[in-house]
Amino acid sequence: MKQTTLRKLRNVLEMYEKDDCQTYYVPKAWTYIAHKKTDEKIIKVNPYQYYKEQIDYILDHPEPLLRDYRDAYYYSTMIRTSTTFDHNQDQQVELINTDGFKETGTFVKMIAYLPTLKAMGINVIYLLPIMQYSRMDKKGELGSVYGVSNFFAIDEELFDPITKDELSLDEQFAAFVEACHVLGMRVVLDIIPRTNSVNTTLLMSHPDWFYWIGLDDLQGYKPPKVNGIPPTTATEEKYLQQLYAAKETKEHLAKFQEAPNIRDPKKWDALVARYQADSSLNPLELIRETFNMTVAPAFSDQINDVQPAWSDVTFFRLYMDQPKIVTEKQLTDTKVPYILFDTIKANLFPGEIPNESLWDTLSNILPYYIEKFDLDGARTDMGHALPEPLTRKIITKAKACKSDFYFIAEELTATKKSTEQAKALGYDLIIGDGFYHTHRFHEQLTRDFYYNGMCLPTMVFAAGETHDTPRLISRKGGYQTTLLITILNQFAYNFAPFMNSGQELLEKQAMNTGVDVDENTLYALDENDAYYMKLALFDKYEFHYDSAYESFMETLFQIAKIKTKYKNLLRKKENVAYIATPDKDQVIFHYQDANQHLYILANANLHESKTFDLQIQEYEVLYSTTTSTSLTLEPLALRIIWEEN
The missing domain is CATH 2.60.40.1180 (Golgi alpha-mannosidase II)
Known part of the structure; x- marks a missing residue:
């Protein structure tokens, strides 16, 4: 029998199966079908045997790989959180517990959950970023997975020590993708080609790919406020004159400096030599110490957005010159590279000198994951802010490696115009705004969302919630709203049903407070709850596996069977x-x-x-x-x- 990476993982687990392990518990929900008659919400297992048996089940139940994305049902997962669990039940989640087992999420643990997801009808696993990310200037206890510091390395905290030294982290991810494929499930990945960690590994090799300010200006750094422009206004040409004339804009631009390698080449060469001699040194700390400079934090591309600057990430410098329109209209005397709302929106305000070496690096990310792990698709985070030629380059290179590679656009408006534009760029699907419209019953937006989307040029996510929004169950109507929208989403024509990790468990607490939030979003849990005010995107967070999710999960299984039975009826437009x-x-x-x-x-x-x-x-x-x-x-x-x- 062929020794695949998944079988190698299975055999390693079998090798340690007889190891003594007295205290290892898992949620019943992970293997709900096998344990549905068990009254307890958590079950005690031998971890090696438990994960081995789940792999055996997967290998014994192969299914054809999803071919037609019109039949796709997406499950969004942040691996770090989706299988976080207090395995020794000592009332705290640790990265590694006292028995040596990983308690935050891993690919190995996520494999065990795949058969349950498959029974719900899920056939596409949509991964939030899994790349190495920086903990410097982090948000929360663990930091954001969107603060990527190395595109070509998987985050080391996703390694599961259950395999000892027998499998590498890359092999564990490869086994996860293989397990998905055996079950007929595709795997898509979030990539972030517009921003990078403030402590990225690229600082030492390509300082000119970033924007720089004096270290003394970091405290109090924020996007400039422009009087006379409404809050959260999309950046358009008609606002540029007013933007550049604003007092706060001029003060903001004055903070920017040339990259450190340009300011003092000799000092920079010495710093690089020091780093090469000891790569354990922190690149940004070295630069701050030597030059009293730092990369400038990123911020929203909306003028007068209430969001503060994003302390953990910065923007890539996609062009080596200023936006063409700024030069033509002589809107500023500033000559050094800077971040402003127009430079962020490089799709609308491009320069004339592309940063070609950076574009090559960004367009090589997906080919790496396709060739090494057989990845099936991707969403480009902040893809709306990329220049059109760069977007086409990313899509073309990926599809040259895998012709049916699938692209999701971060386009949050589901209109004929937005979907036509996305399709013209090579995208197959857009995120859309179902998370906003579907549950707004009092405004009668629900029907319009589904009916208006029937004839759009691309499919749209039918999502009641995402990792950036409040949970569906926290909306008006609670459980009935969750039931109604989750089922409608699965039958809406020209829509791709989407489930956010934890939604199937009726999780109440949002993972992030990014979109469509209100003053209550952060406080969905009881104040005595261990995860009160915690956000999974930044903190250690265990889903509430003690919730009364069973009836909802049973409904998901039932609906999946109905969809399968009437699949041919549901997929044809003429029907x-x-x-x-x-x-x-x-x-x-x-x-x-x-x-x-x-x-x-x-x-x-x-x-x-x-x-x-x-x-x-x-x-x-x-x-x-x-x-x-x-x-x-x-x-x-x-x-x-x-x-x-």
Whole structure:
């Protein structure tokens, strides 16, 4: 039998299976199907045997690899968090516990969860960044995985010591991808080609790829405020004159300096030699100590955004000159490279001299992961701010390595124009704004989101929540909202259903407070909860596996079976016959062919029952969120009805 990386992992686990391990617990949810009849929420296992048996199950249940992304169902996971668990139950999560086992998430542990996700219908694993990231100037206890410091290395904290010295971290990731592929699941990865860690490994080799300020100016560094422009305004040409004339803008630009290698080449060469002699030294600390300079932190590309500067990341200098329009209109006398709203939006305000060596590096990231790990797709974080030629270069190189490589655009507006632009650039799917529209029942936005998206040029994520938004269960309607939207998302034509890690467990606390938040987002948990005010994007965080998630998970399994049974009916555009009644609270997905009708009826009203006036007499209720089977639906109720022609 061929020795694959997954089989190698399995055999290593078997080799240590008889090792004495008295205290290792896992959540029932990870292997819910096998342990659903167990009353306890956590179960005691031999870790080597447990993970080996999960791999055996995967190897014994191969499925064809997903070929048509119209059938995709995405599960977004931040590996560090998705399988974080207090394995020795000492009431604290440690990187390595006293028994030598990893308690934060790893690829090995995530493999065990794959069969459960597959049973929910998930067939694409969407990974938030897994690359090495810097802990310098970090946010929270662990820092953000988006502060990447080395694109071509996986973060060492994802290594699971359960394999001793028998498998490398790269092999553990390769085994994870292989496990996904055996189950027919694709793997896509978040990459960040617009920003980099303030302590990136590239500082020593390419200081001119970044923007620099005096170290004394770091304290109090923030994006300039421009009077007369509304808060959170998109940067457009009509605002540039006003932007550059503003007092705070001039003060801001005055802080920038030439890169340290240009300011003092001899001193820089000596610093590089010192670093090469001892690469354990911190690059940014060395530069700060030697030059009294630092890289400038990044900030939002929206004018007068309330967000502070992002202390852990900086922007890449994509052009070696200023934006062409700034030069032509002589908007500033500043000659040194600087960060401003227009330079951030290099897609709209490009220069004339591309930073070619940087572009080559950025466009080589995905080929590396394709060739080494057989990666299937990617989302480009802040891709909307990349110059069009760079975007095309990234996409073209990746698809040259793998023709069916799949690209997701971070485009948060699902309109005909935005999807046409994304498609023209080579993207296959956009994120869209389902996380905003789907649950806004009082504004009657729910139906419009689904109905308007049917004919867009690209597919859109049907997402009730993401890692940047509040949790769906924390919205008005709570569990009923979660049930309604999660099911609707799976049947919406031209949409790709999307589940955020923890959503299936009815997790209440947001992973980040980035988008569509309010004053209550940070306080979803009881103040006595160990994770009160913690954010998984930055902190140690264990999902609440003691929640009453079982009924919801059972529903997900049931819906997956219905979708599989009617797959051919649901995927053909000619079968779509949505019904739009005058009452916008009534959502009616209708699919039909010569033999049958399938209706997904939803009442998107928080308070009132709705009667659906459909001319159907004999029908079968395949699923209902309530005990009723009539065509009068209670508030936030949903029914799936089948009728034979």
